[in-house]
Amino acid sequence: MSEWVIESPAATATPMSPGVLGPALTLARRELVRFFRQRNRVVGALLQPIIFFVFFGAALNNSFKPPTGAEGMSYQEYFFPGTIVMIVMFTAIFSTISIIEDRREGFLQSVLVSPAPRLGMVLGKVFGGSALAMIQALLFMCAGFFLKIKLDAVMIAQAAGILALISFALCGLGFIIAWRMDSTQGFHAIMSVFLLPMLMLSGAFFPDAGLPLWLSWIVKLNPLTYGVAALRHVLYDKPLPFLPDFKLSLALTAAFAAVTVIGSVLISGTRTTGDLQ
């Protein structure tokens, strides 16, 4: 190998401050590019919820008892918003746990020594994960047209806003869980003992009517319950008296998102062993 070419340098004179949004957007874009370059991930992400919805919907349709005030609702109708939240949860959380891979593969260390603020780094993951979650959720909603679900443009637009909040909240939650972990195996344990029950007991799969008292309290205390409720409110053209109030649900979902994103920023200021590999 011979000498490297020498040209006149074009270095910057004064050091720049990157701000929050620049780093956040570039890191979010990286998440999207990485996702779409892995074809099996794309196919799996699109097919999995449809398969889930069709099989579950068909299997449980006969044994489903619609909650009071929503008589005549089929299980497929009930399960449709639940499936959307399930998509958002899996996508949001799986994309934020990539922070574990970023750390192991070394990409993270150069982000950590850069002048980009930690908020920028967190928002990069949150925006990236949320964008992926929402793309899939919206595609699934479009597929709803073929699954005999009645939706119009206003419903989809309102749903998109609520889904954005739910995705922020779940991406933030994923970040908080993943930040201190050094293997994805550890994350799967958390997934099955914490995240799946959270989804099960959010009203996504079944209404809380008829649940034992202690279980219905878990449902009430589960922040995801309110995200699911808000989404149901906008996706049905009839009032749903068995659910928490819409405005309350919306406010609590926004608070859930704020808490997990702020929590992510705080936890990302702490150092972990993974930086020292």
Next chain:
Amino acid sequence: MPTSEPIVSVESLSHDYGERRALDNLSFSASRGEIFGLLGPNGGGKTTTFRILSTLIRPTSGKVGIFGFDLLNKPREIQKRIGVVFQAPSLDKKLTAYENLHHQGRLYGLGGAQLSSRIGYLLDRVKLGDRANEYVETFSGGMRRRVELAKGLLHGPKLLLLDEPSTGLDPGARRDLWQYLRELAQQEGVTSLLTTHYMEEAAQCTRIAILNAGKLVALGAPDELRATIGGDVITIQSPNPEELQKNIAAQFSLNAELIDGTLRVETPRGHELVAKLGGAFPGAIDSMTISKPTLDDVFIKKTGHKFWVETEPSANGKDKKKKRR
């Protein structure tokens, strides 16, 4: 900023990983345009120093100033001004070389045409201009190292921190790297601070700090350090080194050090002593070599053991990993 002020100043820096002291009261400074080397065996404390200077970890105690900014109070100001080249890969293999550099630029507040031209310039400079749009996972180890270097230099830092930069480079690429570091120093006044465990590489630095078991054992220009050893170094292999050591002391009033089974004598005129020793102890000597002192000799003199010998369990790499949490 006045050029007389050091670019990097480190005072009484110490760091503990749990119970283990990895760095003990280190002080040194580096000025503009220097290529400063941190030399030491594994576990010596050089990587810990690199991590502290690059803002990855906070020191247990001590003071660090970079460009006049305090590392503990103003890390952001330092981060804007330094370029960091890690030993472990930091590239996203699923992205192209160009994309990796583009993300890096955005993290440093660069953008637009300025960023594109800067990426083009640096990729040409490390001779990867024609591979800009290929995925990093298709690159060889040496090519990846060059992208890492371009990444560290992208925002035009005046201080470059490099952790074991020659690891994974073939000899030609290693020469190119060094030439480039010198050009950066001469043309743009860029200071480089690098860690290495290669003596030959340390010898090319303007100044070095030799670390062993977390402590600074020597500091200065390589030639100065070699000059602290008088004249020549004679190393003697003997079937019975202890006895020979006593005999040399008795007959020549010379202190021969016994290090790992080898006798070492420092002397102003090596060739004369070799002849005398050979005549005096014909059967007691297997071989003798005479050499000008190297940094190896400096290390041996200061620590009493060879460079590659693990000193004690606490300086051992395996132990280090266990202690970290």
